[in-house]
Amino acid sequence: MAVPWKSQHKSALISLLILSLTHLSTPEKDVHDLLPLYNLPKGLLPSDIKSYSLSNTDSSFTVELSSSPCYVNFNGQSVYYDRIVKGKLGYGKVSGVSGIQAKKLFFWVSVDGIEVDEKNDLIEFHVGVLSQKLPAKDFQTVKSCKAKGLADSLDSLDASL
Template sequence: MAFSPMVLVATSLCFLSLAHLSFSATDVHDLLPQYNLPKGLLPINIKSYSLSKADDTFTIELSSYPCYVKFNDQLVHFDKIIKGKLGYGKVSEVSGIRAKKFFIWVPVTGIDVDQDNGMIEFHVGSLSQKLPAKDFEIIHSCKSKGLQELFSLMESSLI
């Protein structure tokens, strides 16, 4: 019995879509610990994500924007689209995440877990800052720009 090319194409597409559905059913926050990364590294407001098994590159789309999250005393801004490359205990080639340092926003380019010291190290070009890993155990929600403005007012009152 011969199969027509259309039946083979349709069957292949069906299997591919089923594979994608089962993959997308996994919450990205549950995927992070498999790479020795804390669940709370990303906000809860994830609309969709994709992960290339070939090279561990990922793309994440947030459901709400703007997205500000405060980790301890550090204000972080997440773009609508976040990209990077996962590795065990690290994220490299990061785009779409910025941290406020003094009065400017600086792009986060990499993240490393320092498990021995219980810290998460954020790279901003050649500079870095460590924050306690416990600050990333909880998955935070995105806040609006109002949080950023409030944080700026607090900073200016300290000067």
């Protein structure tokens, strides 16, 4: 003989079914929306993101860009993003960065860490033992990738202003 289901069991089963369907239909968060959860500005990465993954265990991430080459100008500072950018997210910082380079004079140097300086409202980029700080407001807007020639002309335009 079958045991009748109590109404509380039916309600729990229906709630579980609705919860699982809601979870399946929820769109994946945009990587730019995840950055503020780590106290990082949305504009640290360009808009041209093809895909990304974020580890739940150690917060390491991999971002794949849809366009290459990818150059972005942040208030006179040229930045190059490889097709693949990796690192490990922490609150207010990114460590173990690979795939991002900044132009210093005539040389491109690899950025290996990024840190938020909340007190001074700056973003600090680490290149080995050296670092450079830029205003955090420059990274509030998500920018698009540009081709190198266009990025160079933007540098020239910014320098002349």
